[in-house]
Amino acid sequence: MNVSKPENLEEAIRFLSDHQEARIVAGGTDLLPRINQKLEAHDTLCYIDDLPEMSGVVVAKDGGVFIGASVRLFEIAVNKELSGYTALLQAASKVASPQIRNQATIGGNILQENRCMYFNNQVPWSDVNHCFKWGGKQCFQYKSSKECVALFQSDVAPVLIAFDAVAVICGPDGRRELPVEELYLKAGRKNIAHNEILLGIKLPALMEGVFSAYARKTIRGSFDFPLLSCAVRLVTGEDRVIKDAKVVFGSAGVMPAVFQVAEDVMVGKKINELTALADTLKPAVSKVIMPFRDTRVNGPVRKDMAKEVFSKAITQIEQVT
Numbered sequence: 001m002n003v004s005k006p007e008n009l010e011e012a013i014r015f016l017s018d019h020q021e022a023r024i025v026a027g028g029t030d031l032l033p034r035i036n037q038k039l040e041a042h043d044t045l046c047y048i049d050d051l052p053e054m055s056g057v058v059v060a061k062d063g064g065v066f067i068g069a070s071v072r073l074f075e076i077a078v079n080k081e082l083s084g085y086t087a088l089l090q091a092a093s094k095v096a097s098p099q100i101r102n103q104a105t106i107g108g109n110i111l112q113e114n115r116c117m118y119f120n121n122q123v124p125w126s127d128v129n130h131c132f133k134w135g136g137k138q139c140f141q142y143k144s145s146k147e148c149v150a151l152f153q154s155d156v157a158p159v160l161i162a163f164d165a166v167a168v169i170c171g172p173d174g175r176r177e178l179p180v181e182e183l184y185l186k187a188g189r190k191n192i193a194h195n196e197i198l199l200g201i202k203l204p205a206l207m208e209g210v211f212s213a214y215a216r217k218t219i220r221g222s223f224d225f226p227l228l229s230c231a232v233r234l235v236t237g238e239d240r241v242i243k244d245a246k247v248v249f250g251s252a253g254v255m256p257a258v259f260q261v262a263e264d265v266m267v268g269k270k271i272n273e274l275t276a277l278a279d280t281l282k283p284a285v286s287k288v289i290m291p292f293r294d295t296r297v298n299g300p301v302r303k304d305m306a307k308e309v310f311s312k313a314i315t316q317i318e319q320v321t
């Protein structure tokens with residue numbers, strides 16, 4: 001095994017550029033289990049979680065916040081500078097278990113691999129019947145699909161999108177920034193090159209009257225990937241009338257799903273009118289949730305959960321206003 005621990009960013013990018021086969025490791029809680037389970041084989045790893053450019057939570061002059069990609073999820077859940085980003089704290093504190101949150105980074109969380117019951121098994125499925133993710137020519141989840149449709153189950157990504165966060169990425173050609181929403185591509189691919197490193201996330205300054213919440217549905221109370229989740233961010237004005245809203249579902253498909261219909265309907269309403277909206281939004285909501293089935297839940301049930309997680313998030317906001 002060729003393991004590199006570069007001392008600075010330039011060295012890391014050079015190593016990745018020189019080793020096309022190398023994989024980045026941050027906390028390792030997503031990648032290393034897949035290697036151990038022989039779902040993936042990599043003999044060149046590049047550990048980047050100590051790089052100074054990727055550490056810490058820094059408040060910018062305009063009131064926005066930069067979160068280094070190596071910041072651990074447990075740190076996010078207790079960080080005072082982030083206390084106004086309620087939904088982010090809630091999402092970070094719900095990931096997996098305390099042990100995993102102590103090790104897992106925010107960068108690794110939003111770049112984690114998509115998951116599917118056919119792929120994420122200890123024993124590789126038949127050598128003959130490989131699916132797209134194994135380099136094969138079919139999908140067992142949706143027989144008619146022309147590409148992998150495995151679920152993206154990050155708890156943190158939907159919240160960052162709800163806050164209009166921006167990803168800061170560095171590669172051989174320098175730095176670039178893009179909305180977190182644009183990190184996600186079809187078939188579970190991510191909009192980041194093999195030799196690029198996510199340095200961190202920029203969160204815009206909190207506006208006056210902002211409220212946010214994150215809710216998720218799981219089989220177990222803790223240590224479980226979400227079946228479906230929902231991040232809501234609202235900006236309110238006088239009399240708690242909503243001026244701006246963003247609603248994003250997680251574990252809803254190959255990438256987080258922005259629920260534009262809800263945003264349009266919510267603007268102009270008062271916060272205490274929102275719970276009643278959940279019923280009227282049901283037909284629209286089911287269109288943004290993919291009918292993905294896994295060992296825990298079938299497709300139609302996942303769609304039915306949308307109203308529940310949306311209402312849960314809204315109720316949390318109502319309770320603090």
Ligand SMILES: Cc1cc2nc3c(=O)[nH]c(=O)nc-3n(C[C@H](O)[C@H](O)[C@H](O)COP(=O)(O)OP(=O)(O)OC[C@H]3O[C@@H](n4cnc5c(N)ncnc54)[C@H](O)[C@@H]3O)c2cc1C
Binds near residue numbers: 027029100
């Ligand atoms: C038992 C278990 C339960 C889990 N439960 C949850 C859950 O409930 N919710 C949830 O969201 N996740 C869950 N996870 C998934 C995952 O462990 C976490 O999301 C974690 O945050 C991943 O972060 P990491 O730093 O360990 O990632 P790593 O494993 O280090 O990296 C993940 C991926 O991102 C890439 N990467 C990491 N950092 C960078 C960077 N800075 N630049 C470019 N590429 C990078 C790596 O190459 C790799 O492909 C769970 C994992 C396990 C094992």
Ligand code: SF4
Binds near residue numbers: 139149
């Ligand atoms: S969604 Fe289809 S292609 Fe993707 S891992 Fe599952 S079975 Fe394989």
